[in-house]
Amino acid sequence: MTYTIREATSQDTKQISSFVSERTGKAISPLHIENRLHFMRENPDESLYVYEERNQILGTLGFRIRHGADMILKFSEISVISVDETKSRQAAADKLKSYAEQLTSKHACSGMWWITGSEKNDATRAANEPLGFHETGYRFVKRFL
Numbered sequence: 001m002t003y004t005i006r007e008a009t010s011q012d013t014k015q016i017s018s019f020v021s022e023r024t025g026k027a028i029s030p031l032h033i034e035n036r037l038h039f040m041r042e043n044p045d046e047s048l049y050v051y052e053e054r055n056q057i058l059g060t061l062g063f064r065i066r067h068g069a070d071m072i073l074k075f076s077e078i079s080v081i082s083v084d085e086t087k088s089r090q091a092a093a094d095k096l097k098s099y100a101e102q103l104t105s106k107h108a109c110s111g112m113w114w115i116t117g118s119e120k121n122d123a124t125r126a127a128n129e130p131l132g133f134h135e136t137g138y139r140f141v142k143r144f145l
Contacts, residue, residue: 059083
């Protein structure tokens with residue numbers, strides 16, 4: 001299957017909004033997506049990428065660079081990956097993960113933080129741990145959307 005991974009643009013806001021709303025069950029307006037893209041354009045350390053097949057967005061990848069206090073260490077933070085979780089779409093998730101690793105290398109980061117939004121139990125989370133990663137702790141999140 002022919003696919004493209006590219007940086008999201010303003011023309012993608014409606015499709016990203018629908019895609020994310022379907023995945024989360026929460027309405028996220030195109031304006032909210034546009035505001036987020038505007039913020040990212042102003043911040044060179046943050047980007048949003050889309051995975052497309054046949055001009056349809058099937059996945060998103062948020063990429064952020066985190067600098068250590070000493071400014072020597074840099075880590076990439078993969079903050080958003082949304083993919084339709086059917087078997088046929090697993091390839092899309094794998095391609096996005098691979099792309100994230102390429103971005104990490106391109107930006108000369110020391111490592112990569114994989115941030116998952118799933119609230120799965122410990123056994124399920126451990127079984128789905130991305131290859132080469134290890135769990136380092138938990139973040140507590142208060143959601144507003």
